[in-house]
Amino acid sequence: xxxxGLISVLALLGGCFGAFAAPVEHGVSARIGxxxxxxxxxxxxxxxxxxxxxLDNILxxxxxxxxxEIVSSSSPDGPYSVNKRLAGERAFYSVHYLQERYSLPDSIxxxxxxxxxxxxxxxxxxxxxKPWKDEALKIIGAAGKNRKAQLQDLWVGEAWxxxxxxxxxxxxKTEIRVVLAxxxxxxxxxxxxxxxxxxxxxxxxxxxxxxxxxxxKIEEGYxxxxxxxxxxxxxxxxxxxxxxxxxxxxSVKDYLxxxxxxxxxxxxxxxxxxxxxxxxxxxxxxxYGEDKARVLEILRDQNLSSAQKKHSLIVLDxxxxxxxxxxxxxxxxxxxxxxxxx
Numbered sequence: 056x057x058x059x060g061l062i063s064v065l066a067l068l069g070g071c072f073g074a075f076a077a078p079v080e081h082g083v084s085a086r087i088g089x090x091x092x093x094x095x096x097x098x099x100x101x102x103x104x105x106x107x108x109x110l111d112n113i114l115x116x117x118x119x120x121x122x123x124e125i126v127s128s129s130s131p132d133g134p135y136s137v138n139k140r141l142a143g144e145r146a147f148y149s150v151h152y153l154q155e156r157y158s159l160p161d162s163i164x165x166x167x168x169x170x171x172x173x174x175x176x177x178x179x180x181x182x183x184x185k186p187w188k189d190e191a192l193k194i195i196g197a198a199g200k201n202r203k204a205q206l207q208d209l210w211v212g213e214a215w216x217x218x219x220x221x222x223x224x225x226x227x228k229t230e231i232r233v234v235l236a237x238x239x240x241x242x243x244x245x246x247x248x249x250x251x252x253x254x255x256x257x258x259x260x261x262x263x264x265x266x267x268x269x270x271x272k273i274e275e276g277y278x279x280x281x282x283x284x285x286x287x288x289x290x291x292x293x294x295x296x297x298x299x300x301x302x303x304x305x306s307v308k309d310y311l312x313x314x315x316x317x318x319x320x321x322x323x324x325x326x327x328x329x330x331x332x333x334x335x336x337x338x339x340x341x342x343y344g345e346d347k348a349r350v351l352e353i354l355r356d357q358n359l360s361s362a363q364k365k366h367s368l369i370v371l372d373x374x375x376x377x378x379x380x381x382x383x384x385x386x387x388x389x390x391x392x393x394x395x396x397x
Contacts, residue, residue, distance in 0.1 A: 084340045085110045087149060089227040094144035096152040096229075102343040106231075109340065113233050114157050123159070124232040125149050128169035130223035131176060131203060141227075142168040149229045172226040173198075179222035182378030187214045245269060247307055249389040251288065251382075254302035256310050269393060270315050280396040281322045283307050288385035289329045289365050290377075301326035303391045329361055330388055337384045344379065346371055 085106035087096055098104050113120070127146035129138035146166050153159055177195050180188050187210045194205045207215040245265035250257060258266075269281075285304030287296040304324035311317045335354035342350065353359065353367045369377045 084230065084232045084337075086341060086343075087145075087229040087231065088225070089145060089229075091227070092141065093227075094141055095148045105343065110153075110231060110233065113235075114153070118235060120163075121234045123153065123164050124234060125164060125166045125229060126169065127167075127229040128172040128175070128226055130226040131171040131173060132219060132223055135171065139168075139170040142170050145227075145229050149231060153231075173202075175226040176218060176222055178382040179218070179225075182375070182382060185214070185217065186210075190214075191218075245393045247303075247391045247393065248387065249303055249391070251386060251389055252299075253389070254299055254306055256306045265393070266310065266315075269311070269395070272395065273315055273317060277395060278321070281311065281317065282394045282396060283322065283324045283391055284327045284394070285324070285391045286327050286330050286333075286388055288381070288388040289331075289334070289361065289368075290381050290385060293328070293361070296328045297326050300328050300391075303389075307391045307393065327392075331361070331364060334380075334384060334388055337387055338380070342380070342384055344372075344376060346376055350376065350380070 087103050087106055088101045089097070090100060096103070096107075098107055125146050127142050127149060129142040129145075131138065146168055150164050150166065153164075154161075173195055177192060180192050180195070185191070190209060191206060191214055194202045194209070199205070206218065209215065245268060247256065247262050247265060248259075249255075256262065283304040285300035285302070285307075287300040287303075289296070291299065301324065304326065308319070308322045308324050311322060312319045331354055335351060338347065338350055338354065344350070349371065350368065353364055356364070359367065368380065371377065
């Protein structure tokens with residue numbers, strides 16, 4: 056694989072952040088971090104050793120996998136052109152590292168870049184208690200060309216200094232996800248992901264691919280009962296989660312009926328609210344906080360109710376653990392699962 060060729064492809068894909076970036080219950084996900092201005096994979100930096108060890112467990116196991124998804128990003132500090140180059144090179148060196156170590160073909164990789172991870176900055180701010188938080192979120196949400204300068208001036212530079220120290224380091228990263236062969240396809244099922252708090256179907260690349268496979272089955276003559284189960288993350292109230300998860304399932308049903316012409320009476324919808332097992336698997340794969348063992352203990356405790364699990368997680372580390380999970384590991388729970396019956 057030539058670096059110029061890959062970087063040119065990345066340039067076309069720049070800024071397209073797919074739904075697959077967050078890990079799910081099957082396969083393996085890992086996050087690689089970088090120092091400022093660095094692009095090559097450094098096993099000694101932060102938690103990279105643990106992340107790469109997690110990948111090694113599956114890539115060396117002989118398991119069959121369908122693809123490896125790479126999403127590399129840069130923090131917004133520095134010129135845009137430099138950030139774009141850094142994101143592209145991080146993706147390239149991540150692919151190169153895996154190819155050299157495991158003799159993998161180019162065709163198995165799906166690569167995307169996020170030139171400047173403003174959503175990551177917003178996620179940091181949402182779980183902060185900074186006095187300038189709302190002003191900063193407003194600036195970022197406006198997506199203006201001068202938002203970087205506005206943030207640098209906010210509170211006489213205090214906001215930018217905080218972001219440089221506490222937010223940007225975590226945004227210099229590559230998310231690597233190994234998708235196992237047949238993942239999400241058992242018995243003809245698939246997963247649709249939603250944005251946090253949203254109930255309307257988003258036809259992003261990942262969702263379009265899943266719906267395309269279902270369309271193909273229908274065109275090939277499938278006429279069985281399709282079951283759609285909606286899910287929500289645990290940050291909402293039980294009643295809100297029930298309504299939201301059911302609405303997500305209904306939005307998928309509406310799409311199948313209106314766009315694919317499938318019979319409404321051959322589709323059932325249900326609300327499953329929170330998938331705690333999936334959250335535990337996601338935490339296992341991608342959470343590196345010092346209290347990880349305690350988080351997993353809570354999630355896997357069969358004697359705790361959903362309310363008790365939520366309360367136990369909220370009080371960890373003064374609430375910072377909950378906020379971290381909320382804007383990272385909980386995102387894959389915003390979903391609907393489609394199962395094609397006999």
